[in-house]
Amino acid sequence: MNLLLLHPEQLETRERARVTGRQLQHLHQVHRAGTGDTLRVGLRDSAMGRARIEHLDAHEAILALELDEAPPAPLPLTLVLALPRPKMLRRIIQSVVSMGVKHLVLVNSYRVEKSYWQTPWLQPESLTEQITLGLEQGRDTGWPTILQRNRFKPFVEDELAAITTGSRRLIAHPGSAGACPQGLDEPVSLCIGPEGGFIPYEVELIRDQGFEPVHLGPRILRTETFVPAALGRLFDIPSG
Template identity: 45%
Template sequence: MNIVLFSEKEYIESNVVRLRSRRFKHITQIHRVKVGDQLAVGQLGSLRGTGEVLRLSESFVDLKVTLTDSAPVALPCQLILALPRPPVLKRILISATSLGVKKIFLIQTNRVEKSFWQSSALKPDILKTQLILGLEQSKDTVLPEVYMRKRFKPFVEDELPNLIRKSKGFVAHPQEAQPCPKEFPVPLTLVIGPEGGFIPFEIDKLTACGFNVIHAGCRIFRVETAVPFFLSRIPIS
């Protein structure tokens, strides 16, 4: 937890927030604060700053917050991911969020097991937990939006053309591809397939939609490796 995040509704006074449970435990047991100590804090969807420990009880901590700094710059990339296995999804949501992605589409493809859509990892609360962990890691305050699209064809035909209209589209795929650029043009829409890859029909649909097919050399990566690998090549203004 490199930043302590709170939401607007946790204010108990105009500049005091009261934190319980996970954050309370972390602040008292890991940071081991005393009254008067200062912590890096941020208000979800808003500014960052410092929080001074005002009161410590057995179940909550009150922080007097002073918010002065804007959130870090977002990564100029929307990420479209074939829905990964649930434990991998959790890690990738943390990773992509910490990297600064603000729009994530989880989509069905031929090689995505349909049962993955039933996973509790996709429940809004559990999903949000991963996003918060990602923000806490990289001192960010702005939650990504996560969209789920359980049908590939309607998504690619009806929604994707509009989504990529103002960005450059790339899809990572090892066959019949160009080398990944050292630096992507931005804004970027990046598509990463499932373990086992896309089927030719899916690549055809994506290229017809304007996507460039790129590879990372002759190696094939796990999705959780591919995400930071490709996102590393996005310039930040």
């Protein structure tokens, strides 16, 4: 954990917070923290800074907060991603959130198994956990929006243009004529299909909404590899 992300319900006052559960366990087992130690902390959708441990035992930690830093700028990206396999979903969410993605849409596709939409990892409590882990990894506090759309055609025809207005629209598609652009400094919307790619009908439907097909090279990558590779190419993402 590079940042202890606090949620509003953990605050006793604006300058004081109570930590239990997973985060307390992390303080004990990973940080090996003690009373008087200082930690990097942040408040969901608010400022970051430091906290001094005023009290620590097996049941709770009491933190004195000093939140005086702005979170990093969000990535100017709307990511439309065909729902990946459940065992990959958690890692991908954590990865894109840690990289600064604030707008993620999980969509259906012909090659997405119907059973994927039944995974418990799409439930609100699980998404909250994965988002928290991603923000803690990336030292960020800005909570992302994750939409779920399990009907492909209505989403593309009725919503896609509206949610990507004012951005450069790209669809990742193997064999495209154009290479994925690099180092952009403008809002981008990127559609990424399932492993095996969108079928031709889906590609044409997305192209009809003004999306330009691009490729990342001759290799076919797994979704969990392709997504961070594409984001790293599109934007100069600083790392610490």
